[in-house]
Structure formats: structure tokens, C-alpha cells
Amino acid sequence: MPDKTIYQQLREDGLSRRDFVKFCGLLSGMIGLEFSAAGKALGAAAGRAPADVVAQALKTKPRLPVIWLELQDCAGCTEAISRSTSPSLSNLVLNRIAIDYQETLMAAAGAQAEEAKRATMAKYRGQYVLVVEGSPTVFQGGAFCTIGGRSNLEILKEAAEGAAAVIATGNCAAFGGLPRAHPNPTGAHAVMDIITDKPVINIPGCPAIPDVTTGVIVHFLVLGTLPKTDGLKRPLAFYGHTIHDHCLRRPFHEAGRFAADFGGRSAREGWCLYKLGCKGPTTYNACSSLKWERGLSFPVQSGHPCLGCSEPKFWDGGGFYQGQSAPLNRPGKVDVGLAVGAGAILGGALAVANRAGKKRGVAKSEAVPPKGKAE
């Protein structure tokens, strides 16, 4: 018997048709679906707008199997998604799309859980979406991260082989994150460095914004493709603008009003946090537009500078509380001493050589009598 469509499941749960239409409109907005080329093509085929494209997909497509791997991670992205601020999206992903394997959330454990994963991979080969949280590690054959006695590399490659698409959620999976920070003792890598033969999309953040992760999964369900991305494979709909672009404190930045300390009056009154180390101008993410906790707030609004957690190597990008204009590598006293010493030695040596040359020149000119006198 074929799997039920998502629409059938929702109707069985008592969702009215009117609510379903509203739900589809909401979803199309939340996944950033617009009249893109793909949307237009699908819309034209169905003769409908983006919301109708979503409705059509939910009515015709069965559940989308998702396998969620956790490698070198802190489970923060899982925590975030389980407390997603968008109940409709998280409900859809957690209950309707169904994550078949998720170590933190699933009831099963040990061999039972591994068996469930194997069964899903076999049944939905070439159809499931692989979500990876945490960074893969390559040193010593991946021995620094093992699950069930198998190395993370083996597990990742095996799961990616049968996947339709790979979603790297969180900075660790997308760019290596904290495990990859200097000196990177485990040889942590980005998922896209390891998996090169499958479509990979990155949803960096620490944690990734849950609505973006779920939004991308739903996008894949609806259109069958991953959304359009930027040069770092991040979905443009969510990573097209910087934190600074939509920041509530932006007017204070333009006016040159910068908070000087945490918790002070200026910080409370909404002054810009640039002096306190905000990385908003170079950080592409949707925090300042989507926000967290149902649009309640986001770090900069709450008084903490942006750390730039959706950018590669943000842990090594200078001090978190140091102004963004400050140099990343400051010359130490020894470096300065060596530079001064080298300059002094070179200058001294050249000066001595010049003097010696001058003396020789004078002696030579004195030794040779002027032409007129010689005759």
C-alpha cells in the first residue's frame, strides 16, 4: 500500500480544507517561495500561485523521509529545531515529513535505532534527505567520532550515498565550526568537503535558525530541488542579507551612536554594538529579519553583539568583543623587536658601506692629479 499523502494525513488529523489553504499560504511564505524560475514553471504547469504549488505538493506527495546524523556536535541545532518558533513548520517536519533517524529525539536507542536507519535507507534509497549536524572528522580515519563502533566518515558516506540531497545544518556541519577552530585537533571538515557527489546545502549558524532548516526541507518536499544558494552554498532566501542590513540598531550606527559597555544606558536604549565587537556588517543570516522565539528578539536586539556564527571560521575571526576593524594578528613584542633590529642592521650596514665607499672615492680622487697640472 503506498504511503499516504501529507494532505491525507492532515485531513485525518481533523484539519479543515480552509485551514489547509491558509497553512499552504503560510508555508510558501516561510520557505521563501516566490515566483522564481522553478516556482513559475511549476505554477504555470498547475496554473497556480506559490501557495497553490505548496498545496499541490502536499496533496500529491507522500511523506519525505529524513535521516538526521549527529557527528561532532553539541545537539544545539536539534535543541533549536525542537523548540522551533514556527509551530506549523516544525510540526510539518517533525510529524508529517517524519525524521526517521535522529539520535537525540528518537525513542529507540542502540542497535534498534541503527536498524531503523538501515531500514529507512534501504526502503527510500535515492529519495530521502540527509541532514547532518556536527562536523565530520578525518584524522586517523575518523576515529575521533564513532557511533556504534563505526567511524563518522563511514557513517556519513554510507548515508550520503543513497540520499537525494544533503543538508548541513549548523556551522559545524556547514564549515567545520568549533571543532575546526585552531588548532583543529580532530581534523574536522565541512560536510561539503567530504560529500562531493551529491547536492549539498549549508544552513550555518550556531545554532542554525530552525525555521531555515525546516524551510529548506519543506522546499525540497514541495519543489523536489534545493533552494538557490550563494557562493558558500547557503540558501539565498535566508542568507541574502547581512544582520546589519535589517538591524534595529542600524540607525544608531549611521548616526555614530555606539554603546560603550554592556548593560549601560546606551546599550539599553538601542545604540549600535559595533564598538563592543558586533560582526553584523559581514554576517549573512536571517536573525535580524526572522528573529527567534516567534519573532521576539535576536542577540543584537537583546544587547549582545553578533558573533558572525553563520560565517566560515568565525571562531578564529578575532575576539568576539573586539571591534571588527581591529587587526586579526597583532605583531608581538618579539616581532617588533626583530623588525626594528633588521631595519637598524640593514640601515647601519648600508651607512657604513657608503662611508667606506666615500672614503675610497676621496682617496682615489686625491691620488690622481688633475689633468691640467700633469701636463
Added chain:
Amino acid sequence: MGWPEILRFFRGPFLKAALLIFIGGMTYRLIRVLLLGWRRDRAKSAGSKVGGTLKAYLKSLLILPFIPWVKRTFPRNALTYIAGGLFHLSLFVVLIFGVPHMLVWKSLTKVGWPTLPTPVVDWAAAVGIAAMVMLFINRFVQPVLRLISGWPARLNWIFVFLPMVTGYMMTHHMFFRYEVLFSLHMIAVDVLLIWIPFSRISHFLFYFFAKTIHGAQAGKRGVTP
């Protein structure tokens, strides 16, 4: 290699190398000047060396530049006087009292200070850029200046102008993404740092040495520097 990587390189290791070349290069120039030799000053002391030095600074930095008719250079070439003065003033305001630059000083020296409001610094930067453009045109229009301007002079202008214009564009988010402009600004600054010790822009430091020595010599002889 994307722009974030480029920015990290030019804000990180390359900037460090440029700073060290700058420090080493300035030391080299200073040693070369010092080892040119000093003639023993046998003149009998008729005044104070310190007094002479102070007078030299007061006159040449704080008083004369603001009283144009005292200096004969003003009536001869008003544009060089005004645009040159405004350019130096603008550079001083932006580099010392602009927030991002103060944070650079703070990071290097651990000392911070109050800054000027962004619009003030912004206008100063705009005036500085306009002054630079006028000085550039002037250099080509004036026959004498054209005669004495070689490639080193033109390169000096280019290497000083690029950080100014990229910095201004960056502050105003003009034409390109912020990290692109930030990278271009840092590349321009790094090149300038490497260029300074081996060009006449080194007058930013040697001017003060010269002023001090001349002031002290004049002071010792009891004449006004």
C-alpha cells in the same frame, strides 16, 4: 577563495607583515639619516633648545597654518595651501577620531579614547577626498608642479587616495558588498603601510624630527625658528 577568505588574509597575516615591514622600514630610514653624520655644534648657547622647539611647533603647526597671509606660500598658490591643509586635517580627524580607526589603535596599543560623531568624521573624509582630487588636478595643471612630478609622486597620491576612497565607500555601503569593500580597503591600507617608509610619505614622522632639530638649533642661537 571567496571574499571572506580574502578579508581574513588582508586583515590578518598580511596586515601583520605590512606592519612589521613598516616598522622595520621606518627604523632603516631613521638609522640611515642618523648615520649621515652630525657636525659638532660649536655655537655658544644664546637661548633655550626646548623653547626653540616649542616655538617651532607652535608656529608651524598651530598658528601659521591658520593665518594664511603670514606665509608667503598662500598668495602664491592658494589651492595647494587650502587643499593641502584640509587634506591633512581630514586625515587627522578620520584616523584618530573615527570609531573604526580608534578601535585599531586600541587593539594595537591597548589605549582607547573618545571619538567624534560619525557624521563629523564622514564630512571630514569627504572633504579630504575632494581635496585630494583637487591636488591631483592641480599637479597636472600647474606647469612647475608638472615638471617636478615623477612617478613616485603619482604613486604617493594613488596609495594614499585608495584607502581614503575605499574607506568612504565602505562606510556608505556603496556599489559592492561590505566585505568586498572592507577587503579592498585593507589591501589598500596594507600596500600603503609597505610603501610609506620608502617614499616621501615618511614625512609623517620625519617632519617632526626635522622640526624638532631646526627648532632646537634656532633656540640655541636665540633666534625665532
